[in-house]
Amino acid sequence: MFLIKYIKEVFGAVKSLAIGMRRTLSYFVRPKEIITQQYPDERPVIAERFRGEVVLMHDENNEHACTGCTACELACPNGTIKIVTKFDTTPEGKKKKALDTFVYRLEMCTMCNLCVEACPTSAIKMDTAYEHSVFDRNKLTKKLNNEGSKIRSGVE
Amino acid sequence: MTAYQITFYGIAALILVTGFLSVTTRKIFRSAIWLLLSLIGVAGLYFWMEVEFIAAVQIAVYVGGIVVLIIFAVFLTQQSGNEMPKAPPARTLFAVLSALFGMAFSIYIICNIKFPVRNEVLDASVSKIGTAMLHTGKDGYALPFEVVSILLLAAMVGCIVIAMKNPGEKIDEKIINHP
Amino acid sequence: MWSLNEIVKSTDLKLNELFKPGMVFFIEAIIVALLAISLFAILGLVLVLMERKVSSFMQVRLGPNRVGPKGMFQTVADTIKLIVKEGMTPDNADRFLFHLAPFLVMIVAMILLAPLPFANGFQIWDINIGVLFVSAVSSVSVIGILMAGWSSNNKYSLLGAMRSGAQIVSYELSAGFSILAIVILSGSLTFSDIIQSQANGWWLFKGHIPALIAFVIFIIAATAETNRAPFDMAEAESELTAGFHTEYSGMKFALFFLAEYVNVFIVCAIGATLFLGGWMPLHFGDNTTFNHVMDYIPGIVWFFGKTFFLIFIMMWFRWTFPRLRIDQLLNLEWKYLLPISLINLLLVTVVAISGWHF
Known part of the structure; x- marks a missing residue:
């Protein structure tokens, strides 16, 4: 047995x-x-919902939708975003708060998407770019609004 | 002096020097390693005499078996990494005296025995050894062979008895799982 | 026909014309040493690359493919890196033994090369106890490992060395028994006689099922004796960092690494010689036309082909099976392999005495 x-x-x-x-x-x-992708030669297919970095969207007239309300700055858990505001004068002669510099520190961002959800005017979104390596970490602190850009008319 | 003789003296020097070092070193693991080299030297001497079977058995049994066991025993002893204390002078003296006495005794015996000179070539082939091992007549070693095998069998049974767990005795599961 | 045997003989004759016999022996010894060392170097480069490629294909990867065409010079680059690295010695290490250990392991591997027949008449030393010599000398390599583990002054090294010792000492038994099966069938311990006895078919086919069982046991025991996965208890990366060579770096580490692969080659070469006929071409009984066609392939190609096939099988094991625990390892040897090989030895004896083999 x-x-x-x-x-x-x-x-x-x-x-x-x-x-x-x-x-x-x-x-x-x-x-x-073989499922290996030889990365620099073969580019991987990135899904649209992939979160690589935060961008401030500009249209063809170099206009963006950011009102400088700092909702994203308040929503960010890590202090990644810093909004510097200025006062513009409207054609009617009134002073109005507007965006001066949108500072974004990529090194501290965890891609949590809370800033995008907090934005009342949908001015920012998550981009799929993923090649962020630089030789100097200071380069990771980015200014997101383009030079000379201004707020799109009609956005409050 | 021919190359044949030079080889002999080289091997003999290796055996003696490593043997001496193995008894004088104060680190026990090194002592085992020197013993190992000494035994390898003896195997080399057998190769020099062209009795390859004995040489291979010397390596397999002494170097591969016994020295490995000695090393395991050294690993399991406490404070085996430390240097051993120096032996008291009286002990050293008696050790040297007994070694000298043993050496003198061996030399005396070797000098007094007349080694017969034989001209025929020694046939140390494996088949010859095997036949002699199982031969019952003259020049046969069947009886010693069997006696040794029974001795080994008894040793093996003894090992199993020592290592065997008592069937009634249960191992505490808790100790095994949560040390 | 072109053969290595002729080259060896003509070289010997040429040297004998030019020099005195003593000098000839000396020159030939140097030539043999150079050949052995270059074989070791090439084996190290080829086998490491082969291992990495085989493992990558089995894991649906590409493996090294950047240095040279298809990554062929990857191991050359690795070797250069290892040569320029700093060799460090840990504090409180037993310096003499620490430096001696890698050389001891390497020397044992080199001595084991001596009785291997690479082709007809192309053998360093056709010693009359060839198989016994190999199994005796291979047991010395464990001492190098124990020495390395002890002298590193590191508990991981010591644990790795002790595991390795227990493993090698126990698996030597079943490896020896499976070798004995072929010795019984061929009736000789000499490698050249064993090969000649396979002129009409390899022992793996001629010896029926007992030879097959012996072959399987030999492969398992050889994998265990060379400390390769799934029996790599001695260097289990996830448990002991690297086992007995944790503290070694630079060229001394490279020597251990090389010795591991050379040992794999040697056990596979012995397996190929005993079970698959060494340099003997594939022959089937008295089928003369078939045998004649096979004879056109030179013996050294057969030898290396068979050896590398066995090496591939060992790599296949490595990348398929998970590592065994130490108690499972010893259970496998003492409760399964050893009893099976003992009974198998009895079967082989019955087959050999009653002449049932072809």
Whole structure:
């Protein structure tokens, strides 16, 4: 009785090992199925919802939708965003708060998307760019609004 | 002096020097390693005499088996990494005296025995050794062979008895799982 | 026909014309040493690359592919990196033994090369106890590992060395028994005789099922004796960082690494010689036409082909099976492999005495 169990055990072990070896061999003899992407040569396909960095959207007239309300700055858990505001004079002669510099520190951002959700005018969004390496970490502190850009008319 | 003789003296010097070092070093692991080199030297001497079978057995049994066991025992002893204290002078003196006495005794015996000179070539082939081992007539070693095998069997049974767990005795599962 | 045997003989004759016999021996020893060292270097480069490529294909990866065409010079680059690295010695290490250990492991691997027949008549030393010599000398390599583990003054190294010692000492038994099976069948311990006895078919086919069982046990025991996964308890990365060579760096580490691969080559070469006929071409009984065609392939190609096939099988094991625990490892040897190989030895004896093999 013991002997039968012993022999069964040995054969069961050999069989299960053979199943495992067949699996690896099947991969070995089909080198075409390799899933490695050779990154700098082959660009990976990035999903649209991928969060790479925060961008401030500008249209063709170099206008953006940011009112400088600092809702994103308040929403950010890490203090990644710093909004510097200025006062513009409207054509009617009234003083109005407007965006001066949108400072974004990529090194501190965790891509949590809270700033995008907090924005009342949908001025910012998450971009899919992912190659952020630089030689100087100061370059990771970015100014998101373009030079000379202004707020799109009609956005309050 | 021919190359043959130079080889002999080289091997002999290796055996003696490493043997001396193995008893004088104060680190126990090094002592085991010197012993190992000494035993390898003895195997080399057998190769020099062209009795390859004995040489291979010397390596397999002494170097591969016994020295490994000694090293394991050294690993398991406490404070085996420290240097051992110097032996008291009286002990050193008696050790030297007994070694000298042993050496003198061996030399005396070797000098007094007349080694017969034989001209025929020694046939130390494996098949010859095997046949002699199982031969019951003259020049046969069947009886010693069997006696040694029974001795080894008894030793093996003894090992199993010592290592065997008492079937009634249960291992505390808690200790194994949560040390 | 072109053969290595002729080259060896003609070189010997040429040297004998030019020099005295003593000088000839000296020159030939130097030539053999140079050949052995260059074989080691090439083996190290080729086997490491082969391992990385095989592992990557089995894991649906590409493996090294940047240095040289298809990554062929990757190991050369690695070697250069290892040579320029600093060799460090830990504090309180036993310096003498620490430096001696990698050389001891390497020397044992070199001595094991001596009785291997690479082709017909192309063998360093056709010693009359070839198989016994190999199994005796291979047991010395464990001492190098124990020495390295002890002298590093590191508990991981020591644990790795002790595991390795227990493993090698126990698996030597079943490896020895499976080798003995072939010795019984061929009736000789000499490598050249064992190969000649396979002129009409390899022992793997001629010896029926007992030879097959012996072959499987030999492969398992050889994998364990060379400390390779799934038996890499000695250097289990996830448990012991690197086991006995944790503290080694630079060229001394490279020596351990090289010795591991050379040992793999040697055990596979022994397996190929004993079970697959070494340099003997594939022959089937008295089928003369088939045998004649096979004879056109030179012996050294057969030898290296068979050896690399066995090496591939060992790599296949490594990248398929998970590592065993130390108690499972010893269970496998003492409760399964050893009893099976003992009974198998009995079966082989019955087959050999009653002449059932072809």
